[in-house]
Amino acid sequence: MDFATALQIFDSTLRLATPLLLACLAGLYSERAGIFDIGLEGKMLAAAFYSAAIAAVSGSVWTGFLAGVCASMFLSLIHGLASISLRGNQLISGVAINFLAAGITVVVGQSWFELGGRTPPLEGAARFQPIDLPFASTIEVIPVFGPLYSQVLSGNTILVYVALLAVPVTWYVLFRTRFGLRLRAVGENPAAVDTAGISVIRLRYSAVLICGLLCGIAGAYLATGLAAGFVKEMSAGRGFIALAALIFAKWRPWQALWACLLFGLLEAIGNRYQNIEIGTFVVPGQFMQALPYILTVIILAGFIGKAIPPRAGGQPYVKER
Amino acid sequence: MEAMPRWADIILVPLINLLLALIASGLVVLYIGENPFEAMRIMVNGAVGSAYGWGYTLYYATNFIFTGLAVAVAFHARLFNIGGEGQAALGGLGVALVCLALPWPHWSLALPAAVIGGSLFGAAWAAVPAYLQAKRGSHIVITTIMFNFIASALLVYLLVNVLKMPGQMSPETARFVEGARLPSAHDWFAWAGFRKSAPLNVSFFVALICCLLVYILIWRTKLGYEIRAFGHSEPAAVYAGINPVRITMITMLISGGLAGLMGVNAVMGEAERLVVDSVQGAGFVGIAVALMGRSHPFGVLLAALLFGMLYQGGGELEYEMKAVSRELVVVIQAMVILFTGALDNIVRMPMERMFLKLRKGQA
Numbered sequence: 001m002d003f004a005t006a007l008q009i010f011d012s013t014l015r016l017a018t019p020l021l022l023a024c025l026a027g028l029y030s031e032r033a034g035i036f037d038i039g040l041e042g043k044m045l046a047a048a049f050y051s052a053a054i055a056a057v058s059g060s061v062w063t064g065f066l067a068g069v070c071a072s073m074f075l076s077l078i079h080g081l082a083s084i085s086l087r088g089n090q091l092i093s094g095v096a097i098n099f100l101a102a103g104i105t106v107v108v109g110q111s112w113f114e115l116g117g118r119t120p121p122l123e124g125a126a127r128f129q130p131i132d133l134p135f136a137s138t139i140e141v142i143p144v145f146g147p148l149y150s151q152v153l154s155g156n157t158i159l160v161y162v163a164l165l166a167v168p169v170t171w172y173v174l175f176r177t178r179f180g181l182r183l184r185a186v187g188e189n190p191a192a193v194d195t196a197g198i199s200v201i202r203l204r205y206s207a208v209l210i211c212g213l214l215c216g217i218a219g220a221y222l223a224t225g226l227a228a229g230f231v232k233e234m235s236a237g238r239g240f241i242a243l244a245a246l247i248f249a250k251w252r253p254w255q256a257l258w259a260c261l262l263f264g265l266l267e268a269i270g271n272r273y274q275n276i277e278i279g280t281f282v283v284p285g286q287f288m289q290a291l292p293y294i295l296t297v298i299i300l301a302g303f304i305g306k307a308i309p310p311r312a313g314g315q316p317y318v319k320e321r
Numbered sequence: 322m323e324a325m326p327r328w329a330d331i332i333l334v335p336l337i338n339l340l341l342a343l344i345a346s347g348l349v350v351l352y353i354g355e356n357p358f359e360a361m362r363i364m365v366n367g368a369v370g371s372a373y374g375w376g377y378t379l380y381y382a383t384n385f386i387f388t389g390l391a392v393a394v395a396f397h398a399r400l401f402n403i404g405g406e407g408q409a410a411l412g413g414l415g416v417a418l419v420c421l422a423l424p425w426p427h428w429s430l431a432l433p434a435a436v437i438g439g440s441l442f443g444a445a446w447a448a449v450p451a452y453l454q455a456k457r458g459s460h461i462v463i464t465t466i467m468f469n470f471i472a473s474a475l476l477v478y479l480l481v482n483v484l485k486m487p488g489q490m491s492p493e494t495a496r497f498v499e500g501a502r503l504p505s506a507h508d509w510f511a512w513a514g515f516r517k518s519a520p521l522n523v524s525f526f527v528a529l530i531c532c533l534l535v536y537i538l539i540w541r542t543k544l545g546y547e548i549r550a551f552g553h554s555e556p557a558a559v560y561a562g563i564n565p566v567r568i569t570m571i572t573m574l575i576s577g578g579l580a581g582l583m584g585v586n587a588v589m590g591e592a593e594r595l596v597v598d599s600v601q602g603a604g605f606v607g608i609a610v611a612l613m614g615r616s617h618p619f620g621v622l623l624a625a626l627l628f629g630m631l632y633q634g635g636g637e638l639e640y641e642m643k644a645v646s647r648e649l650v651v652v653i654q655a656m657v658i659l660f661t662g663a664l665d666n667i668v669r670m671p672m673e674r675m676f677l678k679l680r681k682g683q684a
Binding site for chain 1: 347352353354355401403426449457458459460462463464466467468470471474475477482520573605608612643644645646648649650651652653654655656658659662663664665666667670
């Protein structure tokens with residue numbers, strides 16, 4: 001493999017890692033606050049559909065973006081209502097949200113556009129356009145670093161940079177602010193937070209809404225940045241890979257970035273090569289697709305460092321009476 | 322004392338939940354500008370209005386009984402098995418391998434062998450998540466989700482590289498021998514109007530037998546008692562001398578085996594060959610079925626019939642109302658899971674309050 005091919009693979013790695021990273025950070029906020037969320041996939045899908053549909057109708061990508069984020073946050077509110085206020089089962093609620101999104105995107109899409117669940121292809125201002133970072137062309141001449149900067153990092157859509165920026169922001173919010181401390185505390189020991197006079201309900205709702213916001217951005221990126229329009233089931237398990245990355249990263253933001261880049265790299269390699277030959281041994285493409293899931297099971301099994309979820313995760317909080 | 326009488330708990334609340342789910346789905350139909358009552362009429366008519374419809378409705382219901390029982394058995398031990406999809410896919414593989422292994426002379430010999438093959442493969446696929454949950458505390462929901470994806474990658478690999486007929490383009494196995502063909506509804510009940518194309522077959526009776534066996538297991542055996550005790554309270558069960566590792570393993574193996582049996586219906590009974598994605602989401606429908614049926618085999622049977630009707634009716638709906646796609650079924654399914662599973666307390670809490678008030682009035 002030469003340097004030019006490597007650059008192309010890194011470039012698509014970054015693009016493919018972006019939706020994973022946004023969804024993974026979304027899950028991070030929610031699960032750190034003690035709300036399990038296996039509905040990341042559904043929220044992404046709903047956001048992808050509404051952002052593409054509204055962008056196609058209005059011709060403006062930002063109007064679409066707003067609609068996508070709203071759709072995702074609406075589903076988040078349902079999840080919050082079910083798991084915080086009504087103390088229902090968070091896992092079941094997540095499953096329901098995944099199906100709701102899978103169904104409603106096609107039903108509404110078919111009725112609006114009659115294209116078999118697709119939206120019309122997006123062009124021009126209805127899509128996020130690549131942005132050239134400053135000095136991209138000037139420093140391209142510097143060996144190795146130059147091309148990496150100008151060809152891999154530069155020339156992506158704005159949401160890629162939003163995703164990358166979200167990592168330090170998340171780290172700062174969670175580990176350097178009062179809100180972050182409380183959010184983490186509510187995922188470990190909500191009773192203690194309640195005793196300190198802080199509303200568990202409000203904290204958990206804000207975490208769930210942040211999760212909806214980030215999933216919304218992830219979905220909008222899928223349909224209006226990565227692709228040019230919505231296709232049925234276009235999230236294709238990315239919400240679950242993000243969940244896997246979250247466990248892989250042991251619920252920490254910087255590690256989430258590395259995990260998502262790793263899984264993005266696997267996908268990029270899998271897209272480029274059908275089978276990979278290592279000596280006489282041939283690795284089938286399907287193995288590459290399954291690798292993120294296999295790695296996550298190994299991590300969960302605790303053979304390579306133990307992944308311990310937030311202690312109060314999945315349990316509804318009942319105030320002492 | 323319970324807050325609600327038993328009949329309210331097991332009949333009234335689920336019915337109100339179902340009604341809410343249907344109303345919410347009706348609102349979705351309204352949202353896309355169609356008449357929900359007309360849609361409902363077409364679906365019911367398409368599902369149960371003719372022998373043709375029944376031939377499909379009961380076929381789908383058979384799949385959902387297997388996957389629904391799988392989820393229900395695990396629920397009794399408070400294990401949430403989302404892996405029905407993968408376990409059923411592997412079960413289909415087991416059934417296909419059995420059917421292709423020997424030149425079966427008659428279906429009555431092939432069927433028991435396929436039942437064993439399907440359930441063994443399904444159980445084996447559930448065994449790893451079960452072991453990791455029991456021994457290493459890995460969350461079974463996450464591991465079973467991961468195993469669904471691993472299963473689908475594995476099956477694509479096997480079908481493309483190993484099991485595909487030489488010289489054939491599509492990734493599917495050879496057609497099973499004639500002796501492995503299960504009697505269909507047309508063979509036995511042609512007088513009732515079942516056509517040759519109806520996929521309903523003898524596996525329906527296997528599913529009914531499984532309902533009965535699960536009932537006996539859960540409520541009439543020592544093992545079933547241990548499973549339920551473990552589900553109610555793990556510390557209490559351990560204190561009573563019940564081994565948590567053993568119960569987790571056995572429950573999940575039974576659950577995976579039941580999901581794997583779906584292959585008998587879908588692979589052996591209908592397709593008569595193994596194709597990519599033989600499960601088609603039935604593993605997930607099992608979750609809705611188990612929730613709706615309150616994890617009771619009889620409830621699962623009724624809920625599976627309901628979902629069989631939905632799936633068949635949804636197909637008809639797509640023909641008759643051009644603006645509505647069959648994914649409306651997925652929306653209804655989501656609403657049922659949402660209202661009977663996650664938003665259950667929206668009905669339960671006010672109902673409990675109402676019954677408490679009524680009782681106070683009497684006293």
